[in-house]
Amino acid sequence: MAVTFSNLHTEAGLKSVNEHLSGKTYISGDQLTKDDIKVYGAVLEQPSSDLYPNASKWYQAVSAKLASSFPGKAVGVKVGGAAPAEAAPAKPAAADDDDDDDDIDLFGEETEEEKKAAEAREATKATTKKKESGxxxxxxxxxxxxxxxxxxxxxxxxxxxxxxxxxxxxxxxxxxxxxxxxxxxxxxxxxxxxxxxxxxxxxxxxxxxxxxxxxxxxxxxxxx
Structure with a gap:
């Protein structure tokens, strides 16, 4: 069953993720799954290690996993704070296997939560621009x-x-x-x-x- 969270750009949303990750490495346990990718894409930046220690460690773990598993290929997902890279050619069918990690769809349609997270990021940028105006x-x-x-x-x-x-x-x-x-x-x-x-x-x-x-x-x- 997919794990869902809401308002991940707010303190309440990050708190819920932090509590869920207590005693866990990833959202669904010890393996990186689609749930981790979706939540990672919706979190605006690495959570504070002081306020959300579990979520902060999880964020670093996902960043490292993506960087090693999909170097330069993760479209729409930030890795270690870097901008998304260009899309890589599709993986040959022969290379498919039963590993859950290989089934992660980094190129699928945006979920409603991901769209809201993107809108929140744009709103934050607009607000920052206004504050910096002369x-x-x-x-x-x-x-x-x-x-x-x-x-x-x-x-x-x-x-x-x-x-x-x-x-x-x-x-x-x-x-x-x-x-x-x-x-x-x-x-x-x-x-x-x-x-x-x-x-x-x-x-x-x-x-x-x-x-x-x-x-x-x-x-x-x-x-x-």
Whole structure:
């Protein structure tokens, strides 16, 4: 009977594998089977030897077994953290035998769990990329229509704009003449997520905010 685990990219999933491997070398006992290959392919990286000692030893054992049994031939399976190698020619029928290890299908269709693990890896990469994106500090002038514009409501409307990667900062009212004041406000943006031009054209000068805002000007733009 096949052994299955879920959420292998989470602490709970790794804990279940670690507990299952207590007193065992491989998932199903003392022999490497398809279960080991499937679970190995779904684990994102070698488990911590401190938190998951059984799973860590198992991971190393599978890595060593694959490296020795399928050198440069394991498609879609990482060996010792290395990228998957190119596919090798199909094994001749004459070389088949009854050994369970030889029946391991490294070239079969992805299971649902393997697909989810791949999606989790891509999501992790995307999150890391966002974290590494550059930031910029922007000083902006927001001008009202006239001296009768409620500047408190204007500022509330401006700060009410929410976008991923946009962070509003300090502000002050600056006189421009004839009793009119403008709002001067700081904002920090993540460059890959926010375009200041789009923020102004599609959010700050469009309904309903344009009831208070006549125009916006970028005073200063600095990379952080």
């Amino acid at each position: 930031k910029s500090s922007v000083l902006m002038d927001v001008k009202p229509w006239d001296d009768e514009t409620d500047m408190k409501k204007l500022e509330e409307a401006v700060r009410g704009v929410e976008m991923e990667g946009l962070f509003w900062g300090a502000s002050k009212l600056v006189p421009v003449g004839y009793g009119i004041k403008k709002l001067q406000i700081m904002l920090t943006i993540i460059d890959d997520l926010v375009s200041v031009d789009t923020l102004i054209e599609e959010r700050l000068t469009e309904e309903p905010i344009n009831e208070y805002v006549q125009s916006c000007d970028i005073v200063a733009f600095n990379k952080i």
